[in-house]
Amino acid sequence: MSSKFAVLTFFLVAGALILGVASLNYFVDPMCFYRCSSVDIHKKNLNTFFHVGQIIVSHPETENIMIGSSRGETTSPLWLEELLHMKSLNLSVGGTELQAKLAFLNMALKHTKVRQVIWQADFFEFIPEVIDVKMQNTEALRSYIKNEFQSDASQSKMSKLQDELKSLIDHISFEASLKLLFSKKVKPLDQGSGSDLKYKDCETPEYKGDQDPDKLEKEILNDYDRYRTVIFKNEFSEAYWRIFVEKLKSLDAQGIEVKILVAPYNPLFMKRLALEYPKVYNEHFVWIKRLKSLSLSHVHITDFFTGIPGDDQSAKYWNDGVHFTCRGAMIMLRESLKNSP
Amino acid sequence: MLFNSYIFIFGFLPIVLLGYYLIPNKRLQLGFLLIASLGFYSYWSAKLVFFLIFTVILDFYIARAIHRSKTQGSKNFYLLFSLFANLSILFFFKYYNLLASSVNSVLTMTHGDSSTLPILNVILPIGISFYTFQSMSYVIDVYRGTSDVHADLLAFAGYVTLFPHQISGPLVRHNQIVPQLENPKTYFFQTDNFWRGICFFICGLSKKVLIADSLALVVTPIVNNIAVASNTEAWLAILGYTTQLYFDFSGYSDMAVGLGLMMNIQFPQNFNSPYKSASITEFWQRWHMTLSSWLRDYLYISLGGNRSGRLSTYRNLLLTMIIGGLWHGGNWTFAAWGLFHGLLLALERFGKDSKLYEKHGAFLKNRTLQIGLTFFLVNLGWVFFRAPTFTAAGLWFQKIFICNSNISWDLRFVAEKYRARFFAALIIGLVMAFYAKNTWQFKFKTNFIVAGGFALLFVLCLMLMSADSPFLYFQF
Numbered sequence: 163m164s165s166k167f168a169v170l171t172f173f174l175v176a177g178a179l180i181l182g183v184a185s186l187n188y189f190v191d192p193m194c195f196y197r198c199s200s201v202d203i204h205k206k207n208l209n210t211f212f213h214v215g216q217i218i219v220s221h222p223e224t225e226n227i228m229i230g231s232s233r234g235e236t237t238s239p240l241w242l243e244e245l246l247h248m249k250s251l252n253l254s255v256g257g258t259e260l261q262a263k264l265a266f267l268n269m270a271l272k273h274t275k276v277r278q279v280i281w282q283a284d285f286f287e288f289i290p291e292v293i294d295v296k297m298q299n300t301e302a303l304r305s306y307i308k309n310e311f312q313s314d315a316s317q318s319k320m321s322k323l324q325d326e327l328k329s330l331i332d333h334i335s336f337e338a339s340l341k342l343l344f345s346k347k348v349k350p351l352d353q354g355s356g357s358d359l360k361y362k363d364c365e366t367p368e369y370k371g372d373q374d375p376d377k378l379e380k381e382i383l384n385d386y387d388r389y390r391t392v393i394f395k396n397e398f399s400e401a402y403w404r405i406f407v408e409k410l411k412s413l414d415a416q417g418i419e420v421k422i423l424v425a426p427y428n429p430l431f432m433k434r435l436a437l438e439y440p441k442v443y444n445e446h447f448v449w450i451k452r453l454k455s456l457s458l459s460h461v462h463i464t465d466f467f468t469g470i471p472g473d474d475q476s477a478k479y480w481n482d483g484v485h486f487t488c489r490g491a492m493i494m495l496r497e498s499l500k501n502s503p
Numbered sequence: 504m505l506f507n508s509y510i511f512i513f514g515f516l517p518i519v520l521l522g523y524y525l526i527p528n529k530r531l532q533l534g535f536l537l538i539a540s541l542g543f544y545s546y547w548s549a550k551l552v553f554f555l556i557f558t559v560i561l562d563f564y565i566a567r568a569i570h571r572s573k574t575q576g577s578k579n580f581y582l583l584f585s586l587f588a589n590l591s592i593l594f595f596f597k598y599y600n601l602l603a604s605s606v607n608s609v610l611t612m613t614h615g616d617s618s619t620l621p622i623l624n625v626i627l628p629i630g631i632s633f634y635t636f637q638s639m640s641y642v643i644d645v646y647r648g649t650s651d652v653h654a655d656l657l658a659f660a661g662y663v664t665l666f667p668h669q670i671s672g673p674l675v676r677h678n679q680i681v682p683q684l685e686n687p688k689t690y691f692f693q694t695d696n697f698w699r700g701i702c703f704f705i706c707g708l709s710k711k712v713l714i715a716d717s718l719a720l721v722v723t724p725i726v727n728n729i730a731v732a733s734n735t736e737a738w739l740a741i742l743g744y745t746t747q748l749y750f751d752f753s754g755y756s757d758m759a760v761g762l763g764l765m766m767n768i769q770f771p772q773n774f775n776s777p778y779k780s781a782s783i784t785e786f787w788q789r790w791h792m793t794l795s796s797w798l799r800d801y802l803y804i805s806l807g808g809n810r811s812g813r814l815s816t817y818r819n820l821l822l823t824m825i826i827g828g829l830w831h832g833g834n835w836t837f838a839a840w841g842l843f844h845g846l847l848l849a850l851e852r853f854g855k856d857s858k859l860y861e862k863h864g865a866f867l868k869n870r871t872l873q874i875g876l877t878f879f880l881v882n883l884g885w886v887f888f889r890a891p892t893f894t895a896a897g898l899w900f901q902k903i904f905i906c907n908s909n910i911s912w913d914l915r916f917v918a919e920k921y922r923a924r925f926f927a928a929l930i931i932g933l934v935m936a937f938y939a940k941n942t943w944q945f946k947f948k949t950n951f952i953v954a955g956g957f958a959l960l961f962v963l964c965l966m967l968m969s970a971d972s973p974f975l976y977f978q979f
Binding site for chain 1: 695918951958961968
């Protein structure tokens with residue numbers, strides 16, 4: 163075989179393999195990136211954001227929703243129901259930021275009878291660089307934030323194209339396609355994150371948390387590493403802040419109660435943040451001050467940024483550097499949800 | 504723009520190759536290549552590309568002025584002017600903050616005043632160390648009379664800016680590349696070279712994506728938290744980083760060679776299985792070979808080399824290696840790394856000069872033992888190279904030699920989800936580094952199995968390529 167045929171063979175085989183992988187990913191569409199124009203509750207998928215959309219659509223009687231990132235995942239919606247006497251969903255999911263949170267909120271406003279929103283606030287939701295590909299590429303979700311994010315300048319056309327191309331041939335999509343093809347289990351459309359939490363145990367004196375206490379310090383430092391590579395190095399977006407405030411005003415005008423909960427980081431995490439990134443640390447306080455200065459009659463802010471009451475810094479309160487346990491969540495939310503409708 | 508990105512592989516590269524071969528005129532092809540290379544650089548920073556252009560134009564005309572000078576005095580003046588201009592820019596961007604923080608530290612210790620020199624928030628122009636050295640070597644060669652001046656600014660600019668080596672080398676010489684750019688044959692499509700280019704590129708891409716990036720997933724968090732890492736993790740970090748750095752940088756070099764070959768431009772070899780070395784001297788003949796030879800030709804020899812007696816030779820070795828260390832970045836840890844290697848080189852030289860090995864080193868004659876010892880010492884050196892501070896390096900050493908107070912053996916920084924990938928990459932990487940042929944030793948046969956195998960490897964890399972994984976040497 164001459165080098166000419168070797169080159170041709172290379173391109174033909176590589177082309178065929180790329181086409182094969184891309185076709186599989188496109189037709190199975192495990193993440194609902196290509197073939198889901200709307201949120202269909204029967205669509206089997208592995209996109210955790212799309213799954214939240216399915217939960218919303220399948221619970222039209224909902225009156226109370228909790229919206230948050232992975233930091234909100236340790237709250238049981240059943241406990242919220244018990245506490246508030248309102249049909250509740252916990253729409254918290256890892257990786258959400260402002261775009262995803264607003265998409266879920268708008269979807270809930272359209273498909274449910276929501277009267278109260280618990281907004282688990284995160285500083286990083288105002289940093290456009292953290293937008294997850296699951297939000298960026300899922301048209302069925304993006305259609306819910308068309309009004310708020312008409313021109314999303316956070317991502318250039320080139321990098322968007324690169325993301326789309328990548329999602330068609332990357333190993334994550336490929337593995338997800340295979341997993342979806344061969345799995346018989348369907349994730350239940352329960353009440354969202356924390357549905358399977360034994361929340362009654364969380365407040366008992368015997369509660370010890372799920373994290374191995376010996377591992378906690380390293381988990382905290384691992385989180386800190388992740389945060390400093392993305393979140394601490396990027397700027398707070400004023401444009402995102404304005405969009406957020408406009409949304410709050412709109413909810414306020416509709417008479418919907420909004421409980422904003424500002425939760426802390428683990429004290430060790432916080433200490434390093436203050437020491438190594440004093441500018442970012444101070445920006446957190448500026449952000450909280452701005453939140454508190456919003457004078458809207460239906461919007462209430464509860465600030466626990468300096469610490470959870472009773473926190474002994476153990477695995478009883480913390481899973482890692484940023485995620486508190488169900489115990490921590492319940493202590494903060496009890497305070498935040500006083501005077502709910 | 505990274506070589507291991509979709510935008511490069513599916514956008515930039517096909518456009519450049521098509522343009523390069525479809526344009527029917529040699530001058531236009533060279534001009535197109537220059538524009539493409541400047542575009543490649545501008546993708547990272549449209550402003551800082553002007554430093555690159557400035558360096559090219561300055562050194563081209565200074566070399567010409569040296570050539571035309573009739574007196575030694577004016578030649579000296581032009582050379583010093585070029586060195587001053589090039590090194591000032593390099594110094595400002597790369598070493599100013601090191602100088603400022605060092606001066607401030609000294610003043611704090613002596614006078615209690617720490618804010619004498621401001622620390623500037625400057626962005627280091629990517630590839631500045633590489634293009635400055637490449638451009639400067641041309642002026643020095645013309646000054647020394649070891650090279651003629653190049654008549655064509657376009658070819659010289661093409662050489663300095665050429666996108667495959669622009670950011671992280673290999674550190675090519677003008678007399679290797681400019682004649683190729685001036686040769687009309689370079690601009691005709693040659694399938695033999697193109698095929699070898701594909702093979703080199705995919706070998707490099709695989710080294711980067713499959714080995715180096717898999718190791719980085721574990722090495723980075725351990726090194727960032729070395730104070731609380733366990734002793735096992737400290738060992739894994741040192742072995743992992745040693746392997747990662749080799750596969751990352753030699754992977755980049757292979758990709759650069761492959762890209763050059765796709766355009767019929769042959770770059771020199773930069774790595775020759777360095778971890779198979781049986782001494783530190785041999786290591787430097789096999790590791791980052793283009794930098795080693797640059798330092799030898801333009802620094803070590805300029806300092807007097809080995810012509811002025813033993814002590815001067817040892818001093819020159821030390822100085823060359825310290826400066827070579829600092830070339831990598833504005834941090835004293837790089838100087839310490841250079842000093843460590845300089846000392847080892849001087850020690851080896853001393854052993855050779857005084858015939859110590861012959862008299863007393865019989866036990867060291869076993870090559871496997873020599874390779875093992877060299878590898879161990881190189882590993883220790885990388886601690887200085889990778890650790891952000893001396894404190895971190897000290898902690899790392901303590902844990903490697905089990906001298907820390909709280910000895911532990913857990914693997915908690917080795918995330919479960921990366922564990923299998925990390926250990927597989929580490930084992931495969933070390934086996935390849937010690938026992939396999941390197942990319943330059945392969946013949947790249949032209950049969951269906953090889954072509955299909957490379958296609959499969961390429962697609963696997965595309966699938967595993969992470970969105971943002973810069974090469975380690977980009978920071979230098």
